[in-house]
Amino acid sequence: MSSEKIKLLQDMTDKTIVVAGAAGFVPGHLCEYYLKKKAKVIGLDNFITGTKENIDLLSKYPNFTFLECNIYEQLPSMEHLKIDYVFSMASPASPIDFAKIPIEIMRVNSEGTMNLLELAKNHHARFLEASTSEVYGDPEIHPQVEDYVGHVNPIGPRSCYDESKRYAEALTMSYHRKFGVETRIVRIFNTYGPRMRPNDGRVIPNFINQALEGKPLSIYGDGLQTRSFCYVDDLVRAIDYVMHSDDVTPFNIGNPDEYTMLDAAKFIKEALKSESDLAFHPLPQDDPKRRRPDIGKLQKVSDYRPEISFEEGLKRTTQFFREKLQ
Ligand code: UDP
Numbered sequence: 001m002s003s004e005k006i007k008l009l010q011d012m013t014d015k016t017i018v019v020a021g022a023a024g025f026v027p028g029h030l031c032e033y034y035l036k037k038k039a040k041v042i043g044l045d046n047f048i049t050g051t052k053e054n055i056d057l058l059s060k061y062p063n064f065t066f067l068e069c070n071i072y073e074q075l076p077s078m079e080h081l082k083i084d085y086v087f088s089m090a091s092p093a094s095p096i097d098f099a100k101i102p103i104e105i106m107r108v109n110s111e112g113t114m115n116l117l118e119l120a121k122n123h124h125a126r127f128l129e130a131s132t133s134e135v136y137g138d139p140e141i142h143p144q145v146e147d148y149v150g151h152v153n154p155i156g157p158r159s160c161y162d163e164s165k166r167y168a169e170a171l172t173m174s175y176h177r178k179f180g181v182e183t184r185i186v187r188i189f190n191t192y193g194p195r196m197r198p199n200d201g202r203v204i205p206n207f208i209n210q211a212l213e214g215k216p217l218s219i220y221g222d223g224l225q226t227r228s229f230c231y232v233d234d235l236v237r238a239i240d241y242v243m244h245s246d247d248v249t250p251f252n253i254g255n256p257d258e259y260t261m262l263d264a265a266k267f268i269k270e271a272l273k274s275e276s277d278l279a280f281h282p283l284p285q286d287d288p289k290r291r292r293p294d295i296g297k298l299q300k301v302s303d304y305r306p307e308i309s310f311e312e313g314l315k316r317t318t319q320f321f322r323e324k325l326q
Contacts, residue, residue, distance in 0.1 A: 008237075018119065025054075045069075078119065091164075198324055223261040252298070
C-alpha cells in the first residue's frame with residue numbers, strides 16, 4: 001500500500017459506471033454524485049424496494065441509462081460497453097425487509113453479487129461491495145474496527161441480511177484472490193437523508209414522520225441502545241474515496257457521532273419543535289445494543305471527514321418528508 005492520500009477524480013467524462021440498486025436510497029444518491037461528475041452511469045434495479053420516482057429523478061441527466069432487471073437472475077447484455085466501475089448496492093437493508101423478503105435478500109447478496117463480480121472480471125472493471133455494519137452483529141467491542149470478526153446469530157431474524165453480506169464479502173475476496181479482480185469493500189453504518197422511504201421502518205424516518213404528524217415517537221426497548229447516523233452525502237463521498245483507494249480489505253464508513261435512541265428522539269423533537277410523546281414498544285430480537293464506526297482506517301489514507309451535522313442533516317431530511325406529506 002502506498003502512503004499517498006487518495007485523490008478523487010473531478011471530471012469523469014471518460015468513465016462508465018454500473019450501479020446495482022439504482023432505484024434505492026444510497027445507490028440513487030451515488031448515481032447522482034457520479035452523474036454530476038459527468039460519468040456515464042448505468043443503473044440496474046427490479047423495484048423490489050426502490051422507487052420509480054428515484055429513477056425519474058436520475059433520468060433527467062442525459063448521461064444516465066436505466067436497465068430494469070433482477071440481478072440474481074440475469075444481467076442485461078453489456079458486452080459492447082467499456083465498463084470502469086461496478087457497484088454492488090442492490091440489497092434491501094431495512095430490518096422491516098428482513099421478515100418480508102428474506103430469500104430475495106439472500107439471493108441478491110449471493111447469486112446477484114456473483115453476477116456483478118463476473119461482470120467486473122469480464123470487463124476488467126473495479127468492483128465495490130456495499131457491505132454493512134451488520135457483519136459485526138451485536139458487537140462485543142466498541143467502537144467497531146475493521147479487523148473485528150463479529151458476533152452474528154446465524155439463525156436469527158436479521159441473519160438473512162447479516163450472513164448473506166458476510167458471504168458477499170467472502171465472495172468478493174475470493175474473486176480478488178483467485179482472479180485478481182480489483183475489488184473494494186465498504187461496511188456502511190446507519191445512514192439517513194432525503195429520498196429514504198417514509199415507510200422504511202427505520203428509526204430516523206419513523207421519528208421524523210411521527211413528529212410531523214403529531215404522533216408519539218416509537219421507542220423500541222428502553223431506548224438506551226445506540227447508533228451513529230451519517231448523512232447520505234457524507235457517505236457517498238466516503239464510498240468514492242474507498243473505490244479509489246488501493247486497499248482491498250474492508251473500510252468502515254459512517255459518522256462516528258453516537259446517540260442513544262432516547263437522545264435521537266429528543267433531538268428530533270427539539271429540531272421539529274414537536275410536542276409528541278414517547279411510546280415504548282418491545283425491542284426486536286437481536287437488535288444490536290451499541291454501534292459506532294471507527295473510521296480511522298479511511299482517515300489515515302484520505303482527507304475524509306463527515307461534514308454535515310446531525311442538526312443540518314435532519315433539517316434537510318425533514319424538508320423532504322414535509323414535501324412528501326403535502
Ligand atoms: N428503533 C426505534 N424506533 C423505531 C425504529 C427503530 O427505537 O421506530 C430502534 C431500533 O430498535 C434500533 C435503532 O432504532 O435499535 C435503529 O434501528 P433501524 O431500524 O433504524 O436500523 P438498524 O441499525 O437496527 O439496522
